[in-house]
Amino acid sequence: MTTSGSVATSRPSRASTLSGNAANATGRWVDDRLGSSNFVRRSLNKVFPDHWSFMLGEIALYSFIILLLSGTYLAFFYTPSLAEVVYDGSFTPLVGVEMSEAYESTLNIAFDVRGGLIMRQIHHWAALLFVVSIVVHLMRVFFTGAFRKPRELNWVIGVLLLILAILEGFAGYSLPDDLLSGTGLRIAWSIMLAVPVVGTWVAFLFFGAEYPGTEFLDRLYIAHVFIVPLILLGLITAHMMMIWYQKHTQFAGPGRTEENVVGSRLYPAYAAKAGGFFFLVFAVLAAMGGLFQINPVWLYGPYNPSQVTAGSQPDWYVGWLDGATRLMPGWEVSGLGHTLAINVIVPAVVIPGLIFTLMLAYPWLEQRFTGDRDFHHILDRPRDAPVRTAIGAMSLSFYLVLWISGGNDVIASIFDISVNHTTYAGRIALLLLPPVVYVITKRICIGLQESDKELVHHGIESGTIRRLPSGEFVEETVPLPVPYRLALNKVEPSEPGHGNKELASGEPVPHGAPSDGGHGDMTQWVDTEPKSKKGFLRDKSKRRAAERPEPTRAELEGSGQQ
Amino acid sequence: MTPPPEDPKGTSADASGSIRDRLQAPPQPPTDAETSGSGLTDAAFQQTDSAAALAARGRSDQQESSSAGTVASDEQMHPRKEDLDPHEAKIAERKVASLFLLSFLAVLGFCVWYLVGEQEFGQPNNGLFTPILGVLLALALGGVGAGAVLWAKLLMVDEEAVQERHPFGSPDDERAATAEAIQKGLDDANIKRRPLLLGTLAVGAGSLALLPLPFALGMGRWQHKERELETTAWTEGMRLYRSNGQPVRLGDLQVGAVESVFPDVPHPQLRADSPVLLIRMRPEEFTPAPGHEGYDYQGHIAYSSICTHLGCPVKLYEQRTHHLLCPCHQSTFDASRGAEVIFGPAARRLPQLAISVDEDGYFVANGDFDEPIGPSYWERA
Numbered sequence: 024m025t026t027s028g029s030v031a032t033s034r035p036s037r038a039s040t041l042s043g044n045a046a047n048a049t050g051r052w053v054d055d056r057l058g059s060s061n062f063v064r065r066s067l068n069k070v071f072p073d074h075w076s077f078m079l080g081e082i083a084l085y086s087f088i089i090l091l092l093s094g095t096y097l098a099f100f101y102t103p104s105l106a107e108v109v110y111d112g113s114f115t116p117l118v119g120v121e122m123s124e125a126y127e128s129t130l131n132i133a134f135d136v137r138g139g140l141i142m143r144q145i146h147h148w149a150a151l152l153f154v155v156s157i158v159v160h161l162m163r164v165f166f167t168g169a170f171r172k173p174r175e176l177n178w179v180i181g182v183l184l185l186i187l188a189i190l191e192g193f194a195g196y197s198l199p200d201d202l203l204s205g206t207g208l209r210i211a212w213s214i215m216l217a218v219p220v221v222g223t224w225v226a227f228l229f230f231g232a233e234y235p236g237t238e239f240l241d242r243l244y245i246a247h248v249f250i251v252p253l254i255l256l257g258l259i260t261a262h263m264m265m266i267w268y269q270k271h272t273q274f275a276g277p278g279r280t281e282e283n284v285v286g287s288r289l290y291p292a293y294a295a296k297a298g299g300f301f302f303l304v305f306a307v308l309a310a311m312g313g314l315f316q317i318n319p320v321w322l323y324g325p326y327n328p329s330q331v332t333a334g335s336q337p338d339w340y341v342g343w344l345d346g347a348t349r350l351m352p353g354w355e356v357s358g359l360g361h362t363l364a365i366n367v368i369v370p371a372v373v374i375p376g377l378i379f380t381l382m383l384a385y386p387w388l389e390q391r392f393t394g395d396r397d398f399h400h401i402l403d404r405p406r407d408a409p410v411r412t413a414i415g416a417m418s419l420s421f422y423l424v425l426w427i428s429g430g431n432d433v434i435a436s437i438f439d440i441s442v443n444h445t446t447y448a449g450r451i452a453l454l455l456l457p458p459v460v461y462v463i464t465k466r467i468c469i470g471l472q473e474s475d476k477e478l479v480h481h482g483i484e485s486g487t488i489r490r491l492p493s494g495e496f497v498e499e500t501v502p503l504p505v506p507y508r509l510a511l512n513k514v515e516p517s518e519p520g521h522g523n524k525e526l527a528s529g530e531p532v533p534h535g536a537p538s539d540g541g542h543g544d545m546t547q548w549v550d551t552e553p554k555s556k557k558g559f560l561r562d563k564s565k566r567r568a569a570e571r572p573e574p575t576r577a578e579l580e581g582s583g584q585q
Numbered sequence: 586m587t588p589p590p591e592d593p594k595g596t597s598a599d600a601s602g603s604i605r606d607r608l609q610a611p612p613q614p615p616t617d618a619e620t621s622g623s624g625l626t627d628a629a630f631q632q633t634d635s636a637a638a639l640a641a642r643g644r645s646d647q648q649e650s651s652s653a654g655t656v657a658s659d660e661q662m663h664p665r666k667e668d669l670d671p672h673e674a675k676i677a678e679r680k681v682a683s684l685f686l687l688s689f690l691a692v693l694g695f696c697v698w699y700l701v702g703e704q705e706f707g708q709p710n711n712g713l714f715t716p717i718l719g720v721l722l723a724l725a726l727g728g729v730g731a732g733a734v735l736w737a738k739l740l741m742v743d744e745e746a747v748q749e750r751h752p753f754g755s756p757d758d759e760r761a762a763t764a765e766a767i768q769k770g771l772d773d774a775n776i777k778r779r780p781l782l783l784g785t786l787a788v789g790a791g792s793l794a795l796l797p798l799p800f801a802l803g804m805g806r807w808q809h810k811e812r813e814l815e816t817t818a819w820t821e822g823m824r825l826y827r828s829n830g831q832p833v834r835l836g837d838l839q840v841g842a843v844e845s846v847f848p849d850v851p852h853p854q855l856r857a858d859s860p861v862l863l864i865r866m867r868p869e870e871f872t873p874a875p876g877h878e879g880y881d882y883q884g885h886i887a888y889s890s891i892c893t894h895l896g897c898p899v900k901l902y903e904q905r906t907h908h909l910l911c912p913c914h915q916s917t918f919d920a921s922r923g924a925e926v927i928f929g930p931a932a933r934r935l936p937q938l939a940i941s942v943d944e945d946g947y948f949v950a951n952g953d954f955d956e957p958i959g960p961s962y963w964e965r966a
Contacts, residue, residue, distance in 0.1 A: 068746075070747065138718060141719055141722070144715075209896045210895045213896040217962060223963065224802075231804060233813040233857075233858065283749050292743035295733045296733070296734050299731065299732070302726045306725075311719075313719010314719050327854045329828075329898050331898045331913065348895065353931050354932060357965070357966070362962065362966070364960065366932050398753060442915050446915065
């Protein structure tokens with residue numbers, strides 16, 4: 024019976040033998056009961072590809088853990104009650120002011136609980152970071168095509184996680200019952216009311232009475248600390264298990280194929296890095312929680328439906344919806360005893376609904392339009408798929424216009440221009456910018472492909488000018504090293520009929536190879552001539568499965584080894 | 586059991602051990618490393634060592650072979666100075682150790698500061714208490730984090746390994762067998778021959794989905810909702826109270842002045858549908874909305890201050906232009922023209938409260954608003 028602790032240390036000393044025995048004993052004890060040796064060994068040896076952008080999802084995961092830890096602490100002190108009390112705490116400016124117990128307990132966390140303020144600020148910063156990292160991670164997954172088969176389901180889970188994270192964040196910053204959060208809740212109530220047919224039913228379902236009522240805080244609280252986190256936890260677990268089972272995607276490179284994963288084993292170095300990274304994320308959030316003030320609710324005062332502060336802004340991830348409602352013209356139709364608030368449901372219900380639906384459906388939409396239903400474990404670089412990248416950039420520009428418009432009053436006051444003008448500018452930009460961005464992005468991608476083609480075909484400019492017998496001057500080029508060739512070559516799978524004839528035969532072409540080519544020198548790292556001159560303007564819709572196998576890579580490797 | 590013919594971790598175990606072992610047998614010089622460094626021989630990256638080992642033990646595990654053949658170690662291609670120079674390795678070791686020690690000290694400091702640090706209660710950030718807690722906490726967590734990362738980066742063997750992906754999707758015979766098993770279950774249950782059971786099951790089990798509905802409706806107090814939305818706390822003859830509890834008298838407001846007023850109910854601030862904005866302007870400046878003639882009283886006009894867009898309080902009044910601005914989404918209303926919308930996403934003017942003055946000279950409401958205040962909803966006529 025082998026156990027996981029059986030690795031021989033190269034220098035047995037008394038101490039290491041003892042610890043080795045202890046590890047052996049523990050391993051045997053566990054294995055006798057769980058039979059876990061095989062699982063443990065396989066897990067420890069699991070290979071993870073390395074790239075800086077793969078850490079973005081890690082940040083989201085770690086933020087979530089930090090949110091659970093800090094949120095639990097806050098729950099010990101927070102009271103989700105709208106009962107009116109008169110404040111009598113340490114913050115003198117508000118002493119004697121009537122407020123809800125929820126707001127009072129939030130003030131107490133900030134001023135009277137030792138370490139309460141830093142915990143609340145860590146919690147808030149972690150929430151902001153959680154959504155940021157989800158969004159950036161999602162962009163990475165989108166632009167590299169990591170959502171393609173077989174990972175469509177994990178993409179769906181990811182989008183659901185984003186939606187839930189936004190809802191969870193909104194519920195969280197609505198809990199203190201300060202002036203800002205109450206205003207946000209009232210807007211949420213009003214949006215629910217505007218939904219056709221079922222609007223009032225939905226609104227009363229959540230609030231229990233006409234806004235504000237006396238029950239919404241309990242419901243919000245149980246949603247924020249139990250229901251939504253539970254779903255988040257379940258979805259995150261499924262997300263991780265699927266990554267584990269399907270193995271991570273990887274970028275193209277030497278030795279990397281659709282059939283393998285090249286990277287680090289989980290144990291020990293990768294685990295040490297990932298574990299260390301968790302503490303680094305936590306450290307950054309701790310420093311921010313201690314040093315940078317966030318959501319100072321004591322400055323806003325208790326909620327009062329008749330008051331509002333000018334320039335009030337929601338947390339960043341709600342800003343785009345705020346901007347959408349600001350840009351929408353005031354259209355409303357009524358008749359037959361009913362009112363349809365187009366000015367509310369379009370920006371606050373239809374647009375987000377449409378955006379999230381398109382996001383959820385995107386993997387299948389792309390399959391539908393490209394006809395590409397293959398497995399993909401090698402990532403695209405954004406330029407490899409100009410249409411997808413252009414769609415992504417277009418969507419981002421749409422989002423950013425909305426997001427910036429969410430602060431158009433702030434922009435107007437900073438630059439001393441009329442709010443009306445910023446609104447008009449936002450409306451125009453929202454319609455004009457996305458198509459322009461689409462076209463420009465696609466052009467840039469194609470241009471980058473062209474420059475890749477130059478590199479692969481003609482190599483790096485050496486600066487050496489040679490004069491031909493005919494008198495012509497030419498610059499000599501150094502062929503690109505193989506790893507780069509392999510990485511770049513992924514963008515041009517061979518396309519029959521489009522390639523150079525002699526190259527299409529698959530024979531390495533000596534032209535351009537250093538004369539002393541052979542073992543033991545740089546020629547191992549350089550290749551001679553491209554295997555194909557495949558069009559960089561390749562239309563995604565024309566790409567077919569038949570083009571995808573990588574004969575070119577195999578050939579490259581073969582020729583590189585000669 | 587026979588011992589495995591090949592250690593699954595053989596490659597790493599060979600190269601691992603302590604950093605000193607590897608330094609005693611220094612890695613091959615860079616030039617050599619480069620020749621083998623690309624590591625692209627088929628044998629190198631197609632061999633799955635432990636797959637072989639498992640196969641030898643007779644339990645080949647196609648699905649998740651722990652296989653990891655080494656392609657090329659990163660440090661063979663780019664040897665770290667810690668790999669080449671024992672002195673550098675020692676320095677790196679000390680760096681990592683001091684980071685771990687830093688954590689220990691910061692934890693001690695955090696505990697001490699938490700217990701004895703002076704928390705200036707009631708001050709923003711509690712004086713220096715919170716910032717210092719933050720710095721110490723960051724050092725405590727960051728020391729361990731940075732130390733672990735540095736250890737992995739500088740001193741751990743981190744070879745590049747290759748793992749085969751297991752094929753996705755089950756083999757066809759597997760799928761067929763599963764489909765067969767499912768079909769057999771259906772046959773055993775006699776579903777085909779008992780359509781009545783299938784149909785009634787669908788009805789019975791499907792109707793269970795309706796069960797939560799009454800509870801959801803109960804949560805919503807649905808029977809009251811429309812009346813609640815149509816009414817506010819204002820009644821005929823109710824005086825207009827300031828937030829400090831004083832009623833407003835005729836003559837209290839100068840021309841151009843504006844006052845938030847509330848109905849005479851307990852906790853008027855919590856009656857979210859009732860806040861009213863009382864504005865005074867010269868009577869000749871005011872043009873009432875059609876049908877709202879006589880709602881004003883000697884140049885005093887009372888509007889609901891709840892925005893008809895999304896319910897924020899419309900509080901910003903520009904005296905010169907009589908514009909009322911909602912700070913949430915910049916809907917702008919013209920107070921001198923019945924609060925009609927002149928800009929922004931709002932679609933309807935602010936409802937106007939009809940007011941007059943009682944025999945004691947105090948402003949009173951003539952009754953409730955004649956339309957629902959605030960944002961639109963489906964049932965609103």
